[in-house]
Amino acid sequence: MSTDIWRSFSTYGFFIIMLFIAGTFCILKTRSLMRALIGLELLMKAVTLLLIVAGYVTGNVAFAQVLVITLIIIEVVVIAIMAGVILSAYRHTGSLDVRDLRDLKG
Amino acid sequence: MITMTLLILMTLAAVWAVMSRSLLKGTIGLAITSAAITVIIFQLGAPLAAVFELSVCTGLITAIFVSAISMTKPMTHKEIQEASKNRMKRYWYLPVIMAVTAIALIASKIQISLPAPQRPAELDVRNILWNLRQVDLYGQIVLMLVGAFGVVILFKEKKGK
Numbered sequence: 001m002s003t004d005i006w007r008s009f010s011t012y013g014f015f016i017i018m019l020f021i022a023g024t025f026c027i028l029k030t031r032s033l034m035r036a037l038i039g040l041e042l043l044m045k046a047v048t049l050l051l052i053v054a055g056y057v058t059g060n061v062a063f064a065q066v067l068v069i070t071l072i073i074i075e076v077v078v079i080a081i082m083a084g085v086i087l088s089a090y091r092h093t094g095s096l097d098v099r100d101l102r103d104l105k106g
Numbered sequence: 107m108i109t110m111t112l113l114i115l116m117t118l119a120a121v122w123a124v125m126s127r128s129l130l131k132g133t134i135g136l137a138i139t140s141a142a143i144t145v146i147i148f149q150l151g152a153p154l155a156a157v158f159e160l161s162v163c164t165g166l167i168t169a170i171f172v173s174a175i176s177m178t179k180p181m182t183h184k185e186i187q188e189a190s191k192n193r194m195k196r197y198w199y200l201p202v203i204m205a206v207t208a209i210a211l212i213a214s215k216i217q218i219s220l221p222a223p224q225r226p227a228e229l230d231v232r233n234i235l236w237n238l239r240q241v242d243l244y245g246q247i248v249l250m251l252v253g254a255f256g257v258v259i260l261f262k263e264k265k266g267k
Contacts, residue, residue, distance in 0.1 A: 012113070014208070014211055015113040015114075015116065015117055017207065017211065018117045018120070018204055018207070019116070019117065019120055019139075021200075021203060021204055021207060022117070022121055022123075022124050022200065022204070023124075025200050026123075026124040029196055029197065030124075034175060034178075035124075035129065035132060037171075038124070038129075038133070038171075039124065041163075041167065042120050042123065042124070042136070042139065045120075045140060045143055045163070048147075048159065048163075049143055049146065052146075052147050052150050052152050052155060053150065055150075056150045056151065056152075061151045062229050062231045062234050063229070063234055064155070065154050065155040066231065066234045066235050066238075066242065068155040069155060069235070070239075070242050070245070072158045072159065073246045073250065074249060075167070076162050076163075076253070077249050077250065077253035077256075079167050079170055080170055080256070080257055081252075081253060081256045081257065083171070083174040084256065084257050084260035085260065087174055087177055087178075087260075087261075088260055090177075090178055094179075096178060
């Protein structure tokens with residue numbers, strides 16, 4: 001039984017790594033602020049899944065659930081504030097391109 | 107089998123969210139990823155977290171994204187053509203990186219030889235949430251207020267406008 005649990009953990013871990021790669025790549029390569037937010041969301045999804053899988057493996061699913069609920073609250077607040085900041089920047093520059101924000105410095 | 111299908115669907119939707127040209131399609135990809143994660147979480151025995159993931163991440167966050175995108179001006183036909191030309195140049199190696207990493211992970215045949223931990227007596231979620239992690243709840247209340255006030259301040263119109 002224990003071997004099965006660890007095997008399933010490595011299977012989930014494989015896909016969690018793929019999700020991390022997609023999110024990190026998105027944040028690093030995109031020039032759109034909104035797309036960067038999508039990348040951040042993907043990273044948070046990977047963390048959510050990792051927490052639940054870790055809880056499942058260690059037999060603490062209830063504890064992992066509580067942590068995930070906290071994470072989701074943080075996630076939605078971050079997304080709401082960031083969307084507001086991006087829209088404010090859009091009103092200022094007329095573009096979602098991150099390179100246009102260089103004008104704001106200094 | 108279902109879990110593996112869901113995991114593959116989740117990964118493909120995530121790649122689609124990153125690589126799709128339209129932001130709206132990217133948001134739909136993100137929502138599909140979230141929905142797949144919801145079912146996976148439910149299968150792993152965490153129904154409460156699954157409900158939160160479904161209602162908040164798949165629903166609310168998608169709604170926030172769609173409203174934010176709808177407040178911006180869509181690209182012209184010429185801009186779309188220009189963007190899609192450059193886009194493929196910049197994004198073609200995401201699938202390559204993922205494939206190389208997948209092959210490396212499969213080839214390395216990582217065996218997790220750690221002994222499985224003793225399974226402690228499962229505590230009740232409500233007990234943990236309301237008693238053990240009570241401080242987290244206060245933090246969440248403060249966070250929600252911060253979010254609400256933050257959005258209000260960001261969208262505040264200047265006087266006289």
